[in-house]
Amino acid sequence: MQEPGAAPDEVDGGTDVESRPEVAATVFGDRLPVAERYVAVLAGDGIVRGLIGPRERSRLWSRHVVNSALPASLLPADGRVVDVGSGAGLPGIPMAIARPDCAVVLVEPLIRRVDFLREVVAELGLDNCRVVRGRADEVVDQAGDADVVTSRAVAPLGRLALWCAPLVRVGGEMIALKGSSAEREIIEHADALAAVGLGDVRVETVGVDLVTDPTVVVRAVRRAGPARPAGPRRSPAGRRSVRRTPRRR
Numbered sequence: 001m002q003e004p005g006a007a008p009d010e011v012d013g014g015t016d017v018e019s020r021p022e023v024a025a026t027v028f029g030d031r032l033p034v035a036e037r038y039v040a041v042l043a044g045d046g047i048v049r050g051l052i053g054p055r056e057r058s059r060l061w062s063r064h065v066v067n068s069a070l071p072a073s074l075l076p077a078d079g080r081v082v083d084v085g086s087g088a089g090l091p092g093i094p095m096a097i098a099r100p101d102c103a104v105v106l107v108e109p110l111i112r113r114v115d116f117l118r119e120v121v122a123e124l125g126l127d128n129c130r131v132v133r134g135r136a137d138e139v140v141d142q143a144g145d146a147d148v149v150t151s152r153a154v155a156p157l158g159r160l161a162l163w164c165a166p167l168v169r170v171g172g173e174m175i176a177l178k179g180s181s182a183e184r185e186i187i188e189h190a191d192a193l194a195a196v197g198l199g200d201v202r203v204e205t206v207g208v209d210l211v212t213d214p215t216v217v218v219r220a221v222r223r224a225g226p227a228r229p230a231g232p233r234r235s236p237a238g239r240r241s242v243r244r245t246p247r248r249r
């Protein structure tokens, strides 16, 4: 971790860190100092350790941290939230900062990122946040039965649905931060969503009154019934498992 007080924008001589936008105070309230510390860590260690590109330094607040925190307004009170594919902690950490009433599990398979996440959670004192190492399909026992499963920039909607549905309780939600591809992905992956019991699928834009580039999410509700597709057995990644017939001699 970088020493408090070090100037993160001097780490590799790149662009300056974006100054904190006024909207951050609205989004984070009295948790703003924690969000500021997170931005400093991303701008320092996050870049040095290769979890964030150096060019992102000039848009850490607007494109990453505020954008990730805006859908926190969609989380239920005292919700159990699982963030799949957290990477450097997005959107899970900004959500955990903005919503201390929620318990957030960050799921990430890569050890280098997991180490970073554990250090950040400790440094920020995020008591409502824990890190679980593994792929989404491997952590159902440790992170399942969530009220909401979030994700950002992890996979196309169909594959995401396959990974997320088993982690959501019946009646809970998948909330995928998607951007401009949201409407198209809903149409393209409608069958995959239905196959894992995700219904009431819709696109919502969050933060319209607050920022010029609001966050576009896909929301879907987990219906009763199996959260895995019927039919031929599939591997967790959604590929069909092909039974190989022994070659004839």
Ligand SMILES: C[S@@+](CC[C@H](N)C(=O)[O-])C[C@H]1O[C@@H](n2cnc3c(N)ncnc32)[C@H](O)[C@@H]1O
Binding pocket: 084, 085, 086, 087, 088, 089, 090, 091, 107, 108, 109, 110, 113, 134, 135, 136, 137, 151, 152, 153, 154, 163
């Ligand atoms: C492009 S990064 C996005 C990271 C972060 N969500 C963000 O918006 O900056 C995708 C992340 O998903 C993780 N990932 C890939 N496959 C996964 C899986 N099956 N389950 C959980 N995480 C996965 C990767 O290790 C990586 O950290």
